[in-house]
Amino acid sequence: MSSNLHSAGVKLLKQLARHSDVVMDVYQSGEVNESQHEPGVIDKLLKAGILWQPEADQPLRLKRTIRGFLEEALSDERNRQIDANVGSAMATIKTLAEHYKEARQRVDYSAAEAYLADLNEHVYAFTESLRYAIRVLWGRINNEFGYVGTLNAKIRENELAQSQVTELLNGLEMFHFNELTELAGDNRELRRLLVTTLQDTLSSCAQELSVVQARLLELLGRFRQIRGRTRLLKGWLLHTELHPDYRPMDHVAHKQVPVLFNRAEGILAPAAVDVHNTVQEHELMELVSRIKSITHLPEIAKPQAGDTAFALTDAGEFDVPDNPLKQAVDDYFCAVIDSGVRQSALEYLQANDLPWDSENWLYQVICGYDGLSEEYRSFFELEPVGDRHPVYTGNFIIRDVELWMA
């Protein structure tokens, strides 16, 4: 029997896996589009109890259990079904507990064990469904019923959720723990299941449900406030349309002015200059002229226009003295022209006993050559004398330059 059940289950799951895309299509669209899928596949799924037909001329749909399984596994927020039927779960648990006790009394241990396993399953399934219901409620609260579009729909969804919470809480009230304790008697297993596990779960669920209820009420209040404001605006428009000559009463004429209308005039008014007002033009001009003379330093009185001696004479010639280094370089160039031979710059420096540093001298010579106009430069040739850097390629160290007439 149990091996049969096992193999049948495996077969069913395999079927689900094999036709998973069909199942998901149906899950998303709600019904089977028979033209899209092979009739053989649909037939198989129908026989396996995965699909069903609500009425003869209605399209095929997914079985509630499969849909519920998918909704739960995928945390689909469209899921708003909550199993609030605590009563029947309670009755089942009680019945199974009685079976178990009876089997133990009859010393039928195998039957007792089977009943206990069943009871375990039911108790845990019940607590799980409770926790699941709360999770679903929180999911809806957290996205503020975002799966429906309009505010009115949100308010209705909120009311639905509130009624579900109330039902769940009413259901939880049906649990009488003294009854369960009596039922469990002195049986350790039953006490653990019916008293400890259930009590813990139920008290935490009841607590959480009350928080959920508070949040729902708060949300509902906010939705109503928003709707109230919309209606207020619309109502105002309607009212002013219907009564075009409507003016609000003078609510500030009473002795007691409502706090809402007690608004002080701004003392510190934002200021701006009206430049288009010609009457103020004179004042503005005066202000502007004063702006220029603002100074934070003590002004030293200085004669603005004193008498200074002034003689009208011919402008004397003046001369900017040349840099002596530059002049020496010019002399060097002239010496090359005069001698007409190739001459080292450093040798010239030493021969003439010039005071400059050799490096400065070389720089100035090279600059002097590069500074010549194209026409004059073509008369000279300048060659750097030096060597390559021993380590770093591409660097050439100039030790001397030689100049000669081209």
Add this chain to the structure above:
Amino acid sequence: MSQEQVVLVGMGTLVERLLKGQFICKTTDEDGWRALQSGAMREKVEAYLNQINRTLASAADGEVYFCGYLQLGENERKVISSQFKDICSALIPMVEWLVLVQEASGQDAPLTEGAAIRLTELQGRIEDTPAFREQLAKLSQYRLFGSTSTQVDNQIKLVFRRLVELGYLVRPNSEKQIYLATGKLDYLYEVIRFIDETEGLQLEAQAETASSQRELI
């Protein structure tokens, strides 16, 4: 010492804003608004304002703070009366604008503090729908906005500019066309609700009947 100074510096700008007649909310001045959540700060500000016959007032369940008069004399009453007239004359254009924005952006909720409006998106929707274009043309001609243009572009830009000037919107980044609603809008709802309740207009009920009648048709 330094803590004290920080508090005082924060209080200075806060009091300044209040004295300018501005509304302090989370969107316009988050630091100031948060500071006012503390009782000690409120007391300090109140004590300061009391010296110049002002008091700290709040509306919309503490979402917005503003400055009111402590004692009402002849002059203060005049000011309040003229402010009340201003806000009453702003009610119709503002409500029309709020409804237009809500309908054009297809939202359930009307604008409230902190909500963002993307001007280009809104403009596109209004331009595409003749009914919205008409509504915009009508409301932009109210004295509050004072548009004389026939172009949607000019009308909507002017309306938004005026709303920023009046403090109903802020534009956090001047390079972007994104506007945020301020707490002054929440204040406006309070004003409408106050008028509704005191005069017994039953605006919500009127709107509900109208919408259910429309459903019947």
